[in-house]
Amino acid sequence: MPSPERAAHKTSLPDLRTIVRRERFLGLTLATCLLVLLFEDWVFSGLDNPFHLVPVMAWLFFVVLATAIGVVRHAEALSERLGEPFGTLVLTLSITGIEVMSITAVMLHGENNPALVRDTLFSVVMIIMGGMVGISLLLGAFRHWELTFNLQGANAYLGVIIPLAAFSLILPDLTLSTAGPTLSPLQKVMVGAMPAGLYIVFLLIQTGRHRGYFAQPTDEAEDEETHEGSGAPALFHVLLLFSYIIPVVFLVEQFARPVDYVIETLGAPATIGGILMAILVTTPEGIGGVRAAMNRRLQSSVNIFLGSVLATIGLTVPIMLVISSLLGLDLELGLEPADTLLLVLILSVSFVTFSSGRTHVLQGAVHFLIFIAFLILSYSG
Template identity: 70%
Template sequence: MTSEHSAPGAAGSPSFLAFVKRERVLGIAVVTSIIAFLFEDRLFHDMGHPVKLTFLLAWLFSVILASAVGVVRHAEVISERLGEPFGTLVLTLSITGIEVLSITAVMLNGENNPALVRDTLFSVVMIIMGGMLGISLLLGALRHRELTFNLQGANAYLGVIIPLAVFSLILPNFTRSTEGPTLSDLQKVMLGLMAAGLYLIFLMMQTGRHRGYFAQPEEDGAPTEEHKKPSGPLWLSVILLFCYIVPVVYLVEQLAKPIDYIIETRGAPGVIGGVLMAILVTTPEGIGGVRAALNKRLQSSVNIFLGSVLATIGLTVPIMLAVSSALGLNLQLGLAPTDALLLVLILVVSIVTFSSGRTNLLQGAVHFLLFVAFLLLIYRG
């Protein structure tokens, strides 16, 4: 592993100045958080000026995204120490934790947006299973013609993702116990227990008796890469991981203010908030997944992408159901007909893509074009 992934403070590691330079994003995030806290009224007052509004959006979005990359970087250090399949699990849970905490912060401190959870979940599914997976398959096929993966592992992911996605985002449109695309208290308990239970069972399988399902097939895998094991203390990487997460969660809450302003005054679609949040939490993992596909390690991409979608639904749904019930917040989970159709379509296409042990250029193109359709239909008016 390269030195930039090594835990700081190790014997023989770069000097303190090199450590400060490597972790400069954390300093920028902390300073930005302090400025946003101390000058909140001045910063977010009179956002009607286009230059100021654009600057706020670009500044906050860039700092949050860079900090999220820092989270992934330290999660990779921890995962190197723990080994697979725990490595991918640490990455997935770190990003999912950011997502859950960010949504909770926005719902608690901002105006109640009952569709935020739904929009974020749907956006995560479309961005990862459409855009990121499509790009990975496209670039991997352009370099290697075909890519192989473990069929049993991919099917295990889809076998849990599909029912949870349908129960979370489509079923609420057909229930009659409550008005609108919502669930009754009993139905929330059922969905929460189902999501958490299936995810726990999946983790037991992934980390236990069926770990081999999630390994790259040996007969066509890429040559094993030699990584330098991080020699620094594990606890320091864990501390830095949480140090990056804290400003991300706070700044996401601040980012919601200019986004809400654009939605309310400029006629932007309400789903844009969920889309931006999904982009922030999925981009760091997406970079790693694309890199793995280029290195002919598609199974790593599958573990990252499908694992992220599964963790998002399996963890975010029960947690947000519990939070909303405890705080008396209303959650709208059911998708609009067009979005529900797109969700079903991407799930069906994914079944076809992962029906054999190989992927090619055409499958990548189909996934990516579905992602493009998702972006275009956001502005259907």
């Protein structure tokens, strides 16, 4: 049991110099926001010049990614105080909140992109369940041979993700009441209410009577690396969490402007916008998930990755359906045939991977190769 002195140290506020050093990227983010606000015409007026376009895109991408990592860092600090499964729940909800607000901001900016929500949702599923799960299983297996997780928790995630993904991304292609990959008003109500309702029920079992389903089932977690916490109280991390979230949403909207230019003027695939947005919002938590797998805590990786996919579908779909209906915007959710095949494939492989309670290197290789196929098909069609 920790001593009173150590407990007091854990909740003491760091000195100003330490705070400035740790939050230096927040200063960079705020400076970038101020620069865009004051010199907007200069920043975005020369996009037809590659020597101006590339640095602007690279700089905004770097700043948004660094800011999102700051969000994850403070969400993880809160998660250490809350424990599982509340910890990963804070993390996934923070990232999903950024995603929802960013998509809304981009949809309200410039020309309406009816497929943006679909492309972002699909990209999140493929990047997380293909690339990030694959990398985590590969690196974890190379280091520990086999990794264990709680089978009941993984099954609970997949049992909700699979039907929600089918209703949100496949059903619109099969309905006959409207033209194209869209839904009628009644179908929108059904597709919007179902993810929200199931996600609420899932949260009740995750934080209530079945919390044990989402905890590491063995003593392997005792071998994990230990890290010294920041020593700051929870309120400090909550305030900085929102301090990072607000500017990152603004910068994502600005980042969409050169991306739109590349898509519309240079003829790049339209899915690039959704893929880039998905990378921005998933990479920071992906780092945490890979780190957990390397430390032999695969259950934390499962909670982060599958929880993020579930939160993305369970929250983004109903919110965006409501927003698009209120604003009179078109919303295309149905996938193209090749993307539908990839979605069914990654969900099926995930069901097999998380059906035994143990994972090994072959499963990681399969997930990662499906992710590579997704990238190739996204570019070549």
